[in-house]
Amino acid sequence: MASPPIPIQSETCPAHCRQCRLRKTDAFSPVTDGELEFIYQLRKGVIQVEAGRDIISEQKSTDKIYTLYAGWAFRYKTLSDGRRQIINFLLPGDLVGLQEKFADGATSGVQAATDAVLCAFPQDGLWELFRNHPSLGYDVTWLAAREENMLDENLLTTGRRNATERVAMLLLHLFRRAKRVSLIQDGEIDFPFSQQHIADALGLSLVHTNKTLRRLHRMGLHEIRDGRLRLLNPKALQEIADYYDKPARQVPLL
Template sequence: MMPVKCEICPLRKKPLFAEMDDDIVRFMQEFKVGEMKVKAGTTLMMEGSNAPQLYTALEGMGLRYKTLIDGDRQVINFVLPGDFIGLQAGVMREMQHSVEASTDMILCVFDRKTLWDLFQNHPERAFDLTWVAAVEEHLLGESLAILGQMSGIERVARAFVRLHDRCEALDLKHGAGVPLPFKQQDLADALGLSLVHTNKTLKKLRDQSIAKWANGKLEVMSYTRLCEIAQLDPTRDPIIRPLI
């Protein structure tokens, strides 16, 4: 099967991503060495290793996580289409977290070795890479504030709003809900809550008809009330980011 041409990349035109000049698109086409399909459960990057390849998620979802000495797992964030994977491997010695596919995924593949070429000959793209890193930094800072200052139900609500909005921006809404192909344990590990407590919190949102998450689908029934709990302004603007 032919890989998707960057030129006609369906992600590129979503308003979530910064616009891209035509010559940048041509360069990306060159920079891209191929496409990869992986099955759910595949480990894409390993904490502590150095990866020869970098990716951009095209389809499917995954998660980034760290494993602690005592075996606990912290999910750093969820990987959705448009996310760049492997920046740390690209510029630091090695990855500081692992990345795993939660569903089957399709990824754009880049070569780590040509990253330097990007910096030397395509300053706009280098800038965009830094921009992506800064957006990532922002999102992690926000997550930190969520774990540090918010209660269980607030954290779940926040996660739902974030994921719901991102899916909508990607036009992933089909029917009543958006896809959320994770386990409750994944969400628990992301929010720093126990599985049991997460489960009971989900029940509360269900019982109050605010949001329902089952069978890999998230249905937000009252966006307003969800935002209220999540301490978010329902009319705020999304963060624009470049697509690598």
């Protein structure tokens, strides 16, 4: 189904990280010129991946780490009979492939949900980064811990929330994250996921996901149309999910 990424000369990512579109938003913590230059030197290319293709294969190991520059992606694992669990969704600014680097043999795949653009860094440059720029190393840990926090929440969701609560949770969570990186327009965010994606992220079947989604929609809580999501009653969703937003902070960007 999913094939290896196709490296393409991309025009969507500027030549130098100084012009990086992401850094111009206030979503990411500023870095010094020296750090930025180091990041730029460390970067070993930009790749573009079509929607539905694997950025990192669940089977093979990579020698690269990526920062997602544009698009949506998700990390997943599958059982040998094909059951798939989406571990987490990835948005611009997220680090991709850090787990793989330290994987104790365990593996997860990363797939592009939309056409995506990523900045590639050599895995073995990571040590250099820690040594030369401890603050960037600190940032990497920051990002790892932050992702872990999201996984904590996902575990609580799949383990202890029922179907309705799970769906409410997912809508809130993705909306909030997209908003943080300015992927919001007219109160809507891009929502390029199929119901199968949602089901796989929540540990539900496709059919039950559909029925739950319908119910929330009939209740006037949300609307998904033309690949865009709008929350019509975030408050009610929060109460259903028992999940309340914390103010968004700036996060590091590699």
